[in-house]
Amino acid sequence: MPRASPYGTWASPLSATEVAAGQLQLGAVALDGDDIYWLEGRPREGGRYGLMRRTPDGRTAEVTPPDINVRSRVHEYGGAAYVVSRGVVYCSNFADQRVYRVGGSTKQDPALARPEPITPAGAWFYADFEIDARRQRLICVREDHTHEEREPINTLVTIPLAGALSAGEVFASGADFYSTPRLSPDGCKLAWLSWRHPLMPWDGTALWVAQVGASGALEEPVHVAGGPDESIYQPGWSADGTLYFVSDRDGWWRLYRAGRARSAGPKPLYTIETVLRKPLAEAEFGRPQWVLGTSTWAFADPSRLVASYTRAGMWHLATIDAQSGTLIDIATHLQPHDWIAASATHTVFVAGSATTPDAVSRFEFASGAVETLRAGSSVRLDTGYISVAEAIEFPTAAGRTAHAFYYPPRNKDFAAPAGERPPLMVISHGGPTSAARPTLDLQIQYWTSRGFAVADINYGGSSGYGRAYRRRLNGQWGIVDVADVIHAARFLAAQGMADGERAVIRGGSAGGYTTLAALTFHPEVFKAGASYYGVSDLEALELDTHKFESRYSHSLVGPYPAAKDIYRARSPIHAIDRLACPLILFQGLEDKVVPPNQSQMMADAVRAKGLPVAYLAFEGEQHGFRKAETIIRSLEAELYFYGAVFGFKPADPIAPVRIGNL
Numbered sequence: 001m002p003r004a005s006p007y008g009t010w011a012s013p014l015s016a017t018e019v020a021a022g023q024l025q026l027g028a029v030a031l032d033g034d035d036i037y038w039l040e041g042r043p044r045e046g047g048r049y050g051l052m053r054r055t056p057d058g059r060t061a062e063v064t065p066p067d068i069n070v071r072s073r074v075h076e077y078g079g080a081a082y083v084v085s086r087g088v089v090y091c092s093n094f095a096d097q098r099v100y101r102v103g104g105s106t107k108q109d110p111a112l113a114r115p116e117p118i119t120p121a122g123a124w125f126y127a128d129f130e131i132d133a134r135r136q137r138l139i140c141v142r143e144d145h146t147h148e149e150r151e152p153i154n155t156l157v158t159i160p161l162a163g164a165l166s167a168g169e170v171f172a173s174g175a176d177f178y179s180t181p182r183l184s185p186d187g188c189k190l191a192w193l194s195w196r197h198p199l200m201p202w203d204g205t206a207l208w209v210a211q212v213g214a215s216g217a218l219e220e221p222v223h224v225a226g227g228p229d230e231s232i233y234q235p236g237w238s239a240d241g242t243l244y245f246v247s248d249r250d251g252w253w254r255l256y257r258a259g260r261a262r263s264a265g266p267k268p269l270y271t272i273e274t275v276l277r278k279p280l281a282e283a284e285f286g287r288p289q290w291v292l293g294t295s296t297w298a299f300a301d302p303s304r305l306v307a308s309y310t311r312a313g314m315w316h317l318a319t320i321d322a323q324s325g326t327l328i329d330i331a332t333h334l335q336p337h338d339w340i341a342a343s344a345t346h347t348v349f350v351a352g353s354a355t356t357p358d359a360v361s362r363f364e365f366a367s368g369a370v371e372t373l374r375a376g377s378s379v380r381l382d383t384g385y386i387s388v389a390e391a392i393e394f395p396t397a398a399g400r401t402a403h404a405f406y407y408p409p410r411n412k413d414f415a416a417p418a419g420e421r422p423p424l425m426v427i428s429h430g431g432p433t434s435a436a437r438p439t440l441d442l443q444i445q446y447w448t449s450r451g452f453a454v455a456d457i458n459y460g461g462s463s464g465y466g467r468a469y470r471r472r473l474n475g476q477w478g479i480v481d482v483a484d485v486i487h488a489a490r491f492l493a494a495q496g497m498a499d500g501e502r503a504v505i506r507g508g509s510a511g512g513y514t515t516l517a518a519l520t521f522h523p524e525v526f527k528a529g530a531s532y533y534g535v536s537d538l539e540a541l542e543l544d545t546h547k548f549e550s551r552y553s554h555s556l557v558g559p560y561p562a563a564k565d566i567y568r569a570r571s572p573i574h575a576i577d578r579l580a581c582p583l584i585l586f587q588g589l590e591d592k593v594v595p596p597n598q599s600q601m602m603a604d605a606v607r608a609k610g611l612p613v614a615y616l617a618f619e620g621e622q623h624g625f626r627k628a629e630t631i632i633r634s635l636e637a638e639l640y641f642y643g644a645v646f647g648f649k650p651a652d653p654i655a656p657v658r659i660g661n662l
Contacts (some may be wrong), residue, residue, distance in 0.1 A: 409452060
């Protein structure tokens with residue numbers, strides 16, 4: 001029988017060490033003939049990304065040596081850091097950001113070949129590669145940092161596959177940002193996306209197509225779709241040379257097919273009537289392009305696509321007939337994440353479920369069988385310790401409705417004393433144009449198995465609920481998101497699902513800002529908070545961040561410096577007098593997105609006010625923690641902090657945290 005013990009004191013079989021070990025970052029799946037490739041980031045190797053290959057005989061091995069970290073710094077968030085063709089890999093190495101060729105040596109076994117650089121040392125970052133086999137070159141995005149006195153210059157460039165080292169020849173220029181260069185099957189056309197400040201790619205992008213002339217240069221570029229009020233995502237080609245892409249022109253990211261004639265506009269790939277009566281009117285086939293190279297669709301054969309889509313926060317996998325537009329769901333409990341690839345016989349994707357960790361998975365069309373190729377975690381939790389997310393809608397400010405996933409406490413060995421309600425942890429995700437997902441997250445299970453209820457909030461501004469929902473945050477950052485996390489906490493307390501007097505809030509990056517804003521501007525709601533590399537001063541962030549997000553706040557807050565007063569009024573650092581609860585902050589000291597001074601300023605101000613505060617800074621960490629030791633220390637320190645604040649003793653042996661003013 002379960003033992004009676006107060007919430008928060010439950011002994012869990014899931015340690016912080018196991019959470020860190022279970023955080024392999026799997027992604028960027030690709031097919032090369034019968035070989036399957038993917039990237040995996042390893043906390044135990046300092047967050048290094050290695051490129052893995054699985055051959056048809058079932059053997060899995062790393063392609064890259066230990067001194068290669070396949071990770072790009074384009075936009076600082078990176079993505080699309082490699083491409084492979086006929087066993088030869090071209091990839092960005094994080095340490096020097098040069099492009100390397102791996103494999104394909106004729107002098108020795110390709111598996112033993114040392115990586116060879118094809119770009120020189122210098123201040124250039126590369127990503128989003130496309131191989132132009134006809135002309136023996138790479139086409140990719142380049143971010144030029146050689147001019148320190150101004151922001152970097154983004155272009156499309158070409159790089160020869162052989163011969164002298166080349167930093168790249170500019171292929172397309174003039175826009176502030178580029179992504180997704182994709183050649184038609186015959187190599188005669190190139191499609192790509194571009195956008196300009198202050199737009200982000202989920203606000204407005206332009207889709208272009210140009211002929212690739214005899215000289216290899218682009219000729220006759222044509223604007224196909226997109227603009228300041230239309231976001232285009234993932235252009236690509238069918239075998240017959242038809243261009244497909246995702247657009248939110250009707251308010252939802254849907255699949256479209258470009259007309260073959262210039263006078264013919266894009267047509268939706270499917271209509272609601274062709275979807276076997278499934279209610280896809282509020283489904284989305286796109287994702288916010290925070291990292292390069294993500295995908296939601298791929299051609300399996302000339303007449304069939306495999307696609308992933310989200311509805312009400314849940315992701316699904318389906319096939320679509322390219323001619324009729326008929327969509328048929330694939331029966332699986334897995335929810336696909338950010339990458340998908342396909343062949344005539346199978347599709348490969350990264351996915352997770354409510355009770356199984358993320359994994360590289362293969363679905364066979366003929367048999368319907370799903371095979372796990374690589375699990376993101378070796379941790380196997382008994383379902384008696386797993387809390388399954390419940391999708392909830394709740395009323396929020398201005399008569400609107402917002403969304404969240406609620407996880408009740410769950411541990412088969414313990415039960416709370418009669419009448420006790422669980423402490424509530426509200427999570428505000430980053431982005432802010434990102435989304436919480438309901439698949440198994442060991443960090444969330446770390447808390448629920450110890451007796452916390454968790455609410456992962458998809459506040460207004462989150463993706464997956466249509467363009468209008470994303471745009472709720474325009475001009476309202478620090479208002480709409482904060483109102484939603486507050487109303488979520490109040491709703492759950494009113495429903496008896498949590499103890500409103502022991503509600504805490506945590507978040508990272510933009511979610512850290514929402515956390516700090518909720519704590520300072522509404523001190524009556526939460527009793528403690530944890531900020532992971534969060535924004536405390538909006539004006540300071542505006543003056544000191546990277547190019548990709550350097551105008552993002554213009555749409556979220558207002559044009560700077562015209563809206564300087566609003567930036568100041570919404571900055572938690574200027575509202576410390578209203579803060580009334582303990583705070584713990586975590587920060588990577590090499591963070592280029594949210595500089596360390598943002599957390600340091602907040603910690604100093606809270607300490608000076610006399611409130612309990614702890615600040616943990618980590619050498620060698622950037623934006624988002626990747627090292628196992630950092631993940632472990634952060635989780636344990638946060639639990640220790642809540643125990644000290646709420647007066648309970650965690651069952652775990654934890655190294656003490658220095659808490660000022662306690």
